[in-house]
Structures are given as C-alpha cells and as structure tokens.
Amino acid sequence: MKSVFGDRRAVILLLTPALLVYSLVMLVPVVWSLGYTFFEGNAINGFSFAGLDNFRELLSDPDAHAALWFTVRFALVLTVVQVAMGYLLSLLYVFVLRRASSLVRTLVFFPVILPTVAVSLLFQQLFEYAPRNGPVNSLLNVFGIHSVDWFGSSGSAFWVLIIMETWRSMGFYAVLLYAGLVDIPEEILESARLDGASGVRLVRHVVVPLSLPVLLSSVIFSINGTLKIFDSVVALTNGGPGSSTTPLTVYMFQTSFSYGEYGYGSTIALLLTMLCLVVTLFIFRTSRRDTTKA
C-alpha cells in the first residue's frame, strides 16, 4: 500500500477521475454561475456583457433587501430554536429517559423523514382560518380567544414557519447532540456529582463545555440549512403574504427562472454563498477561541 501512495503516477491515476467528476459537476457550474453575474439576457436571445450592473441593481433593489433581512432573521431565530430544542431533547434522552429513550427518540425523529410538502400541507390545515377553522384556532376558541388568520400577516406566518421547521428538524438535532452527550465519560459526570454539581449546574458547567464541539457542529449545520431554506417556504406560504416571507433562495429562483433574469439571479446566488461563507467562518473562529479558553 505504501508503495502505491509513494508512486506519484499511481496517485495521479487514482485521483484524476474523482477530481474530474467533482470539477465537472461542482466547480464548473459554480464558476459558470459566477461568470453570469457580469451578464444579462437569456437562452433565447443570448447574453450580453453588463459589467457591474447586476451588482448595482442588487444594492438598490428593495425586494432583495427584504429577502436578505427575512433570510437572516429566519436563520438566526430558527437556528437558536431548533438547536435549543434538540439540545433539551438530547438532555432528556441521556439524563431522564436513559435506556428507555429509544421509542421517544424514534417518534421525535419521525418528522425528519416526512416529505416537506406533506408536512407543509399538515401545518396549513392545522393553522387554517378560512374557509373553516383548523385545530389550532378551534383550540384558541375553546379558551375564548378569537381565531387568528395565521397566514394573513407576515408576523404570524413567520412564526408558523418557525414552529413547522422546529417540529420537522428538532429530532435530527436531538439525535446529533445525543451522540455527543453519550460520549461524555461517565466518570467525569460522577466526579462532578460527588463535588456537589447537579441539575442545571451540572449541565451548565460540565455537560455544555464537554459537548461544545458537537453543539457548534449543530449550529453550523443549522445555520447553513436555514439560510438556504426553500421548499418549506414555497410549500407553506409561497413567500406570502405579499412577499413578506420570501427568502433569498426563493427570490433567486423567481428572478432566474420566472423572470428570466439569469445574470441578476446569479448575483443573488453569489450574495447567498457569501452569506453562508461569512457565517460559517464566524462560527469557526468563535469556536476556536472558545476551545482555547476552555
């Protein structure tokens, strides 16, 4: 084996096919898309060089700014909520349910494997206001509260999206974080308990610092997933009411494929890529600093 990896020709021979496929399906389209940001036009009448026009449009487009603001707000809130819920569930599995947690873990994980459209239809029915009240509004009526038009205003539609996505994904983060928690040596927990740490103090001073690497991985997973949210929004609110729940991904899709502005659509895609990159780098830097401190 050592002689194979020591042979430069063998290494090139083994790496080339994979590198070629990766370049063709990943790098070429990315670079191609980057190139489109300097062009305008479409496949029918061809493309013409537009210089920095697409970037100027991005700076002055109120719809793009609204979509960016929604994306950032949605990603931050959802990341906090779904990772927090996942972490609480994982603590429940490890410290309360212990060996009996497998059934609960399976049940909570179940929504992860459901198709997004099915989940969205379910939540549309749950929060329905017209032509008939859904279960949520019926429940509110039982307590004497008036029905709410959940999808009629941007604020309530935002929170229905957050609730749906949390329900759909917390099982995944719970399992991910559970894997991190079970890795904490029992002896450390035991010695902490002997020193008098229990409950919230044990979690705060022992469990959280020891599970920080997996917690940060969850945050990176979550923020990148939520920044790129698409299908849930399209299926549940279709970006409405108006365009108040339209994230950058949906705006990019509409611009490129519905409005036929491929150049400007690619510019929005570039903005989204930069956003993901900056956020991920920020989290990596923060985590490195924290680990050193610990």
Place this chain on the structure above:
Amino acid sequence: MFQRGRRTARLTAGLSIVAAGALALSACSGSDSSSGSDAKSGPFKYLSFSENTTIQDTLKTLASGQCADANSKAELQVTTQPQASFDQQIQLLAGQGALPSIFPAGNSPSVAKELDRSSSLVDTGAELEALGDSDDILPAAKSTIEKLYDGKDYVLPTELNVEGIWYNKKLFADNGIEAPATWGDLTADAAKLEAAGVQPFAADGKDGWPLTRLIGNYIYRSVGADALQAVADGKAKLTDQAYVDAAQAVADLGAKGYFGKSVGSIDYTTAMNQFLTGKAGMYYMGSWALANFNDPKQNQIGADNIGFVPFPTVSGGKGGSELAANVGVPLALSKKSYDSGSKAWLDCIAKNYGAAALKGSGTITGFKVNGDAGKVPALTKSVQEQIDSSTDTVLWFEALFDPKATTTSQTNAALLVNGKLSAADFMSKIQADLG
C-alpha cells in the same frame, strides 16, 4: 521497416475509428427539416403542459379523425412538461434550436414575444391566409391575440374565454336584486346579499389574479379600453389617480367583507365550490369554468340557475362595454420544424379544432365551429353567442406586464382587499417593477 509498418497500421486503424464515428454521428443527426413538400415530414411533435389534457386529447381525436391525412404525413407525438417549469424548458429548447413543432406559448406573453424576436415562430396569421383559412379564426380571438402580442398573429387560440360576472339567479331573485349593469348596481347588490347573510363574492385570493382582474376591468371601464396599453407604452402610470381609484374600488369591496373572511386563504377550487354550492352570490371568472358549471356533480345550484353579465360600466367612465377575453393556452409553431407535415396539420387544426374541442370537452375556442359539435349545453351556447357577436375585446390587468410585475400584482392582491396594503402602495409596487 517493421516498426514503420506497425505505426502505419495503428494510424490507419485510428483514422478508421474516427471516420466510423463521424459516419455514425451524421446518421444520428437525421435529415434536414426543410425538405421539399413531397418528402416525408418529420413527426408533428406537441410539447404540452402536463396539467392540460384537453388540447392533447383534441389533437389525438383529430389525428385519428379529420386530420388522419396530416397525421399520416407527420405523426402526432405528444410529450409533456409541468407548467411551473415550462418557460425554462422552452427557453432551453429555443437556445438549442430544438423547439417542438407546436407548443403552448409560455406562461406569459413575454415568452412568445421573446421567441418571436429571435425569429423562432411561424407567422400563423400569414400562413393561415396563404392556406385560405383566415376566416376560421373568430374576430374576437384575433382581436385578443393582436392586443396580447403587439399586433402580431403567431399563436393559435385553442380557447377563447370571455370573463365576467356569473351570478346565482335564485339568490338574486330571493333577495329582489337584478344582474348588475353598473358598478353602483354591483355594490348595491353586494350590500343586499351581505345583509341577507349571503357572501356576495366568491374569489380565489390565494392566487390573486381573480382579484386583480376586477381592478383591470374597472380601469378599462373608467379610463378607457387602451388604459393599460398606455401604461405599457409609458404614457401613463399605475400611480396616476384614475388607476389608483380602481384599486381603491376593489379594496373597498374587501373592506366591507364582500369576499368573505381571509380571502387570501381561499384557493381556486374552494372559491368555485363556494359559488357552485350556493354559498356566494357572484363569481368573477372566465368561460373556461363552464366545464365545472355544466358538471352536475360539482354544480349543486344547477346550470340553469347561473347567469352571466359582462363587467359593469363605471359611472362617468370613458370605457365601452367590451368583454374581457383571453385565449387560454395559445399554441405557437416552431419555424425550424415547420415543414409540409406541420403545414397540413395547421390547415386541419384551423378547419376542425373548434368543433372537435366543443364536442370533446365543451371548450369554446377561438376557431370557427365547422361541422358537428354535438349537443351543446344551453349555458355554453349563450356564452358562445356573446363571443360570436363580439368583435373587440379587452385584456386582463397583467396581460402587458413583465413576469416580475405580474407576480407583485398577484401576490399583493389579497393584502390590498384585506386592508393591509393601501391602493396607492399596491399600485406603486407594481409600477416600480414596470420601471
């Protein structure tokens, strides 16, 4: 010597492989589509919306009936593409010079205009004239097509839908009201229905367009039949007071609760169901809904109980009483694939599509009905008579908008009638997209 011989043999073998490959490729490339008229044509390929089976069914019926000759020359081949991704597919095919023989002209008129600019479409108006089939296109259909496509005829009207207000005759009689002729009548009728506990209008606010259609019609009646063309030409703006007033008039209907609660949550099927189960007194819709009205399973109020009036006039308005119309899913023909087979099909479609569609699916088309159309329901017949007597039509609100302005208009319509967006802001948003 031996070495040289081996090299020559290798070279010969290599060249042979390249030559064989070239031959195989040229065999795959097929014949030139612009072959002579006597030569066997390529297939007549129809790329259909997946969701629309009416046109493909009619074409299949024609292929085995009146268009059998054309079909023997160029066999009908149907493929489908979901409507949501249809425009992208057409753009892609046009970019590759691989458009099918006949296809829906996109989800908005701008796609066909773009194709026409690149000289990809057959001038069907000129071709039909050369074939002696010009009279087979109804004047109302021709008027609608020319308004939609900058005065040009490069699509075929597989539907001709007129739009207006359908009303429940029994509910009107029970409440002592008559079909509205003016906007004042309409609001008075709505007030009486509301007072009687009947929802005045059924409307699909989820998709938005049934609401914006009301705004468009109001503009045509109040400002004039060329009001939205003036906006497209940059001679007027949607933010001008007369245009904002139209949006305000429709917003007022919403403010009074005439569309029921949360119209933004009501989809097309629910709105149709509200009207056909007698829960709503009026319903603005196109004549394509006749298929639902004539279906006893869906229509619980009875087809005889449904009346139709054009959009009412507006007091002091400059507009006439033209019917709002559209040509449903207009079909375009690819210039590159246009050969003798396609020509035979075009001739046959012009002569026979109208009767075949009316007989097969009850669809009123923009083609003259030549021959047996079977038994036509009374409601369909009365609408068809209105269409036949119309020579001029008006378009819908977004007909001349670009796709972005269309999306803005339709996604904000529910906010307008729910009072969450002012009429001035609604029009400003659309005007911003129009530039």
